[in-house]
Amino acid sequence: xxxxxxxxxxxxxxxxxxxxxxxxxxxxxxxxxxxxxxxxxxxxxxxxxxxxxxxxxxxxxxxxxxxxxxxxxxxxxxxxxxxxxxxxxxxxxxxxxxxxxxxxxxxxxxxxxxxx
Amino acid sequence: xxxxxxxxxxxxxxxxxxxxxxxxxxxxxxxxxxxxxxxxxxxxxxxxxxxxxxxxxxxxxxxxxxxxxxxxxxxxxxxxxxxxxxxxxxxxxxxxxxxxxxxxxxxxxxxxxxxxxxxxxxxxxxxxxxxxxxxxxxxxxxxxxxxxxxxxxxxxxxxxxxxxxxxxxxxxxxxxxxxxxxxxxxxxxxxxxxxxxxxxxxxxxxxxxxxxxxxx
Numbered sequence: 594x595x596x597x598x599x600x601x602x603x604x605x606x607x608x609x610x611x612x613x614x615x616x617x618x619x620x621x622x623x624x625x626x627x628x629x630x631x632x633x634x635x636x637x638x639x640x641x642x643x644x645x646x647x648x649x650x651x652x653x654x655x656x657x658x659x660x661x662x663x664x665x666x667x668x669x670x671x672x673x674x675x676x677x678x679x680x681x682x683x684x685x686x687x688x689x690x691x692x693x694x695x696x697x698x699x700x701x702x703x704x705x706x707x708x709x
Numbered sequence: 710x711x712x713x714x715x716x717x718x719x720x721x722x723x724x725x726x727x728x729x730x731x732x733x734x735x736x737x738x739x740x741x742x743x744x745x746x747x748x749x750x751x752x753x754x755x756x757x758x759x760x761x762x763x764x765x766x767x768x769x770x771x772x773x774x775x776x777x778x779x780x781x782x783x784x785x786x787x788x789x790x791x792x793x794x795x796x797x798x799x800x801x802x803x804x805x806x807x808x809x810x811x812x813x814x815x816x817x818x819x820x821x822x823x824x825x826x827x828x829x830x831x832x833x834x835x836x837x838x839x840x841x842x843x844x845x846x847x848x849x850x851x852x853x854x855x856x857x858x859x860x861x862x863x864x865x866x867x868x869x870x871x872x873x874x875x876x877x878x879x880x881x882x883x884x885x886x887x888x889x890x891x892x893x894x895x896x897x898x899x900x901x902x903x904x905x906x907x908x909x910x911x912x913x914x915x916x917x918x919x920x921x922x923x924x925x
Contacts, residue, residue: 625723626718626722626904630862630865630870630871631868631871668871668873678721678808678809679809
């Protein structure tokens with residue numbers, strides 16, 4: 594039997610509001626120590642960063658199996674880290690303990706916390 | 710016999726280089742000098758400690774890239790890690806270049822450490838635990854008297870080391886933590902390679918990767 598996510602709509606709304614409010618752009622130099630500690634997870638640009646954080650908070654194993662299998666959600670690679678370091682790039686980031694989820698796209702994550 | 714320890718975060722990765730001083734002798738050791746040599750030496754001066762060796766937990770650049778320069782500058786030996794990390798140290802120049810770190814030459818430690826070895830620092834003795842997983846030759850140093858361990862990148866507060874590197878091994882890392890580190894006792898405080906210190910007891914309770922609740 595597949596593991597199901599927490600389906601409490603109140604908790605999902607709370608997580609969405611919290612993560613949306615905590616999502617911000619951050620320079621690579623600030624992320625580097627977290628990368629060294631293996632805590633930085635890269636989220637592909639086609640995904641909604643906040644939505645990924647919410648599903649992590651809900652322990653949605655099924656969604657994460659799909660995302661990780663496709664590589665859309667994966668530990669930040671050394672190659673990409675090297676590129677980000679060279680540019681001191683800034684990324685969208687949200688802390689979803691113990692992970693720091695990051696996305697290198699230029700747009701604000703699209704989740705609307707009021708749309709529940 | 711007491712000891713004094715100072716932590717100096719170094720490099721872009723804010724790696725916890727630390728300095729151990731034996732209060733009885735005034736002698737000490739430097740753990741994992743990954744870079745920022747002047748900052749390290751300033752901390753050494755402030756502690757008024759005479760360094761007698763460099764100790765390495767493992768061969769990653771952020772932990773060892775300044776080791777050889779300091780060995781030559783201070784005329785002291787390098788001890789550790791375990792020999793299996795030779796492949797990391799021998800590729801130090803390439804890894805530094807790839808990650809945008811200052812250049813560092815490959816080197817060979819004066820002493821490779823093995824599980825069960827002892828390392829003397831002044832009048833203090835540190836026990837060596839071989840804890841592979843993050844790297845194959847990773848070692849942990851343990852001061853039984855002060856219940857203090859230098860764990861490198863084996864475990865962090867709330868997390869564990871990466872295992873996606875060449876020859877990293879997740880199962881081996883979990884085994885190292887649960888079967889070796891945790892057996893040192895809940896009261897042991899550890900200095901990780903990155904981030905704040907913690908205790909093994911705290912991690913047994915709350916670390917999502919290795920907590921008792923997950924492994925029973």
